Amino acid sequence: MQHESQLQASDKHANLCHTARTLEENRAELALIWDGVRQAASEISEEESHLHHLLEDVILSRESLTESLAARLARRLSREDMLRAELEPLLFGILDTNEQLVQSAAWDLQAIYERDPACQSALEPLLFYKGFLAITAYRVSHQLWLDGRKALALYFQSVVSEIFGVDIHPGATIGCGILLDHATSVVVGETAIIHDNVSILHEVTLGGTGNEVGNRHPIVCSGVLIGAGSKILGRVTIGECAKIGAGSVVLEDVPAHKTVAGVPAIIVGESCEENPAMDMNQRLSDE
Template identity: 45%
Template structure:
């Protein structure tokens, strides 16, 4: 028992730089108090002493502001930071090394008996105010941004933000990039798909803007590939004459590009697009 207590206290030191010493953590951390009370009530619940288990759980809620149902299964080195307003339902399952911030709800969406609450894999971090609702799994190492509402399964290692929750980062993003993409720019954008336990930062792109940018990347790659094909055809057949494509005017896309730039930063493709149009104009003049 004392070994498990020491392990729980050490997990606080690992994840909270404000923790200074053993006594302070033991006496002033409501998340630890709620966890210790839950371990006792969960054992009583397992021995069918359900009224006593619920009574201990209720007393712990009064003292800490954290409500953990005695039927919930909590893994090792579980840490609740700050803790006020955390609610964990009866059939919730929490893996090892999981971290929750204040205001988190592991709730259900049904009144039916049986599995109603989520399962959190090992190493999951759930930001302040997030709501995870339903009997599905949040994969190991996943991160849930603050105030997100999650109602469907989350893969391992993913970062999810928004209402409803959308995946903005995966554990193993695609590494095969089209040759026209700027690797440094793409890496900078990926860094913006980060995680903030207390609020979605202004630098984090909206998933819709991210989708729009992906489409623009794809269109740019297709455009360059067609240009290379036309160049090859001119070399093979001197009589081949390329038809002039309709010119794309920047003002037609100004509003969309402004929205993308506001989320993801300035787009260097605009300069490349202007250079490409100049090249086409020069080639037309020569013909």
């Protein structure tokens, strides 16, 4: 109880996700994304008979992205501890009650499709990309955390870590339009904050620096690109549209639109692009 009492959550209510659109606009865009997913699933089902059962179960027999997400996560996360027959209704109930979770997942799908040249449709992350599935499961566990169901939230964190190799604490605050590219060994600590439209590659850690309590994990602002293997430690702020070079260890704040690299990381120049998260350019400079 003492540990919880020292958590300072004043900056954990960042203005994240969907604020630039009306509810009607959000729902209209969600419908377009879902229609695209269903169309791609229908085409693949006709072309590849071995995937027909999966596509029928997860997408073609479903009326909404909400149902589809619940079915896909249940297929991947069910085990002896919690069978699919119990897990899928639980997931659906959480997603259906909290519409913003499904909208966030839809924007994540769109972000992956737009930023990853290997991705040919928004269907592919839903079926195959563990980064998308891991962050969607995090969104469910985060809602459970907010609802006071912390034991169940930690259960989901544990299962996702085992299955996908991605460890995101349910207390972390994460916006939408997030790309976890490859995602293996990504770690996000309890008090971390990730704003909208951030791209994070594999083996990235947003961690603490020891056994301190309170707000002890990084804040990552919108438009940031974090290169593979980077470690960002402590309550540092990564400014808007900054870039973290692969393999860097960041221990201090990074100003907006700056590129840092090295161990420990130092500023090596301006970000080469207006929005590094969108461009996914790993260069440290224009030279």
